[in-house]
Amino acid sequence: MSVITLENVSKKFKGNTLFNQVNLNIEKGRIYGIVGPNGSGKSVLFKMICGFIYPDEGNLIVEGKLIGQSKNRFPNNFGIIIDRPGYIANKTGFQNLKELASILGVIDEDKIEDTMELVGLLPESDQKVKNYSLGMKQKLAIAQAIMEDQQVLILDEPFNALDFDSVKHIRKLLDSYRQEGRTILITSHNQEDIDILCDSVYRINNFKLEKVI
Template identity: 70%
Template structure:
């Protein structure tokens, strides 16, 4: 069964074509990797799926809902695209608490346990402005998973993580797949793609081709 469907998606920026009538069917409960060189459009593709930007033409459906039409954004989706913005003078926990208040679905203890899962001490009093890049990346992962989101769209989730943290997050994503969640990732590290992905697609010459 398809969790995400892209039909004849085209997108151009300032006269440069990024996608030319691409099609993609993403199966539920699998990890799908999107690869391609810098500037090929991986982040743009994710933003289109998330409803952050609109294609010039074509249709996007996520879990049966037309994104940009019946739904502005896909529901129950955890997202890392670019680097999330945070309130610099608040702690990691305080930032996650602010985000959790939007949907008001999870308890304080669930926020704290999510921080521990990704390798952040929930009791840490350090402000986010003083976080290392790796700590900020863990915070980004925490916000993407803390509400038990069933669709995860993760653009370079392993950036700035140390070896032990990469291993931890890989194991976490495989666990989520086994629970039936659908995951899209990009990574410049072939090992991430090879270990995690059931299917891989390469952006090449304005098109999307399946590698396996």
């Protein structure tokens, strides 16, 4: 079952061609790795899939719905880490997640607390996000992407700044989500992350997505 489909997608960014007539099917319950050098378009691809930017040509279809139409501006039930998420600096991690959770209103404070603990953060801490380490900010980014049990995870460099034990823990967590039937797309500069986690790997090469595995 295809969750995400790219049909003849082309995209230029800042005058440079990144993708030309790309076709791709993302199936439910698998982890996909997207690899390529810096500037090749990994983040742009993820932004198109999430509806943040549009392709110049072609269609992006998520669960049978064409993304970009007025009624389908963004796909539903996506958990996303792209670039560096912004937070309210003078609020705690818990307060930030509570603000985000209020948008949809589908989870309660207990769920937020459980998610923070799951990624290795202390929900009761009064430490402001502006004083978080890079690793703590990354864990907070992961928490916001998973706290509402999102069924599709779009994770651009999710392991950045994490220590060794945290990397092992988050890998195990993502693997458990795959076993539950969730669909995950990741990028990582660490080839080991890709090798351990991914069922399929695509490399951006000559403006196409070339299947590696």
